Amino acid sequence: MSFISYFINGLSLGSVYAIIALGYTMVYGIAKMLNFAHGDVIMVGAYVSLLSMTQAGVSPMIAILISMVVCTVLGVLVEKIAYRPLRNASSSLAVLITAIGVSYLLQNIALLVFGANAQTFPSVVKWEGVALAGGKLKISGETIITIAVCIVIMILLMLFVQKTKPGQAMRAVSEDRGAAQLMGINVNSTISLTFAIGSGLAAVAGVLLCSAYPSVTPYTGAMPGIKAFVAAVFGGIGSIPGAFIGGLLLGIIEILGKAYISSQMADAIVFAVLIIVLLVKPTGLLGKKIQEKV
Numbered sequence: 001m002s003f004i005s006y007f008i009n010g011l012s013l014g015s016v017y018a019i020i021a022l023g024y025t026m027v028y029g030i031a032k033m034l035n036f037a038h039g040d041v042i043m044v045g046a047y048v049s050l051l052s053m054t055q056a057g058v059s060p061m062i063a064i065l066i067s068m069v070v071c072t073v074l075g076v077l078v079e080k081i082a083y084r085p086l087r088n089a090s091s092s093l094a095v096l097i098t099a100i101g102v103s104y105l106l107q108n109i110a111l112l113v114f115g116a117n118a119q120t121f122p123s124v125v126k127w128e129g130v131a132l133a134g135g136k137l138k139i140s141g142e143t144i145i146t147i148a149v150c151i152v153i154m155i156l157l158m159l160f161v162q163k164t165k166p167g168q169a170m171r172a173v174s175e176d177r178g179a180a181q182l183m184g185i186n187v188n189s190t191i192s193l194t195f196a197i198g199s200g201l202a203a204v205a206g207v208l209l210c211s212a213y214p215s216v217t218p219y220t221g222a223m224p225g226i227k228a229f230v231a232a233v234f235g236g237i238g239s240i241p242g243a244f245i246g247g248l249l250l251g252i253i254e255i256l257g258k259a260y261i262s263s264q265m266a267d268a269i270v271f272a273v274l275i276i277v278l279l280v281k282p283t284g285l286l287g288k289k290i291q292e293k294v
Contacts, residue, residue, distance in 0.1 A: 005137060006259045007252060012143040012212065014251020015150035019205040020228030021235070021243035022157060023198030029238035030174045030194045033083055033095050037102035038202055039225015043110060045071045045203030046216045050121055060124035067203040075199025076192050078102055083195075084188065103222075110218035118217045121210035142212045149208065153201065154244045161240065166193055174238070223267075227254075230274050236287025245285060 020042060027035045045067040052063035082102050086094050127141030161167035169190045172180040181187050202221075209224060210216045227250060235246025250270060257269040277285070 010252035010255035014248035018247025021232040024232040025243040036099040039221035040106035041202040042206035042221030045206035046210045068200045071199040071203035072196045075195040079195040118215040121214045236284030239286045242286035
């Protein structure tokens, strides 16, 4: 019974990683950029939700919506100010260094505003959950809601990309940015929309993460952001189902590693599994091998 409990907790944590990884994989798949500031948008979303609930006194649902709006605007501004001027840069290192700089900027602004001490984050889920097997197996409301939200987001995102005109524009820009522009697609607006969606998802992930682990600091999003990037690579970066599966597997591996091997070695185990997967399948689990024409 303890294994099932650990497995379900792993699905819950993996669902958070998957939601964050969906933002990573969309930005990379369409803009071919690695937005390493994505993890810090999680932190911003958590703080906005915390302030909305504790200072403004709004309900958790309204706080989440406010957080999504703020993070969406933040994502669009970051793309326009920091990344768009470097989109045609001769070296990809310029974008990478800029992303790291934006990450540290957001962390230090949060340090100045909120301080370094952890603040208690109230649970946004008031449901206590369910008890199974005569009360031997208890599943918290946070766990059930987190898994359900992740599944719903993945399905809606797939439908959006496959069935809507903006989604089709994203796929066109992903395939060939130049050809898409010649066909009348606004590349700048499409990439901005991608950042907006990814940042909005980061806000949701931040609230769910801090609700399950009830504290928030300026560094809250740093490690989950890195692990979500690992999940995106694990599943096949650029693939929405790959990010979903990669996130779930990563969460399960981490929780089972903490439970049965070593809590101190759990992160090392996660990265070791990633290395093994990439040695066997460099494109990730669902990634496609792309041949570049010379």
